[in-house]
Amino acid sequence: MSLNDQDKRLALKFGIITTEDLVNKGPKILVSAGIKEKIALTAHEEAEILLNFDVKSSD
Helix, strand or coil, X not given: CCCCHHHXXXXXXXXXXXXXXXXXXXXXXXXXXXXXXXXXXXXXXXXXXXXXXXXXXXX
């Protein structure tokens, strides 16, 4: 899975990950970073991240 520029900007903008994390670990770093607890996203931003990173719910 590749990350597009918008994904990278969103993730870096919110300080969730570093560029090195993005390169080395990819989108899974977002889940392990506890994205919902660390930052307040608008519904649209959250939807974009979830869709773009193809995050699967474990529920």
